[in-house]
Amino acid sequence: MSRSIKKGPYVDSNILKKVKNKDSKDKTAIKTWARDCTIIPEMIGYKFEVHNGKEFIEVSVSEEMVGHKLGEFSYTRKFNKHGGKIQKDIEQSAKGPA
Numbered sequence: 001m002s003r004s005i006k007k008g009p010y011v012d013s014n015i016l017k018k019v020k021n022k023d024s025k026d027k028t029a030i031k032t033w034a035r036d037c038t039i040i041p042e043m044i045g046y047k048f049e050v051h052n053g054k055e056f057i058e059v060s061v062s063e064e065m066v067g068h069k070l071g072e073f074s075y076t077r078k079f080n081k082h083g084g085k086i087q088k089d090i091e092q093s094a095k096g097p098a
């Protein structure tokens with residue numbers, strides 16, 4: 001369920017403070033655990049390191065991300081590959097003749 005329009009978007013005050021104090025030429029990422037923080041236009045061009053429960057995933061904010069949450073771009077589950085005989089055949093053919 002989405003947040004009430006009356007309340008407005010949730011933006012973590014600590015992140016907003018760090019964005020306003022950060023120099024635009026500074027290339028270091030802003031570390032955060034606030035996955036529920038909504039991306040606002042002031043964040044465009046900055047890099048964030050969003051915690052996924054185990055490690056920090058680097059997220060570069062662009063215009064298309066405005067209105068979404070930071071956690072949407074830091075996946076909590078890691079996809080390795082599908083298993084089975086077909087996948088094994090695909091991997092062997094990609095390696096080339098042995």
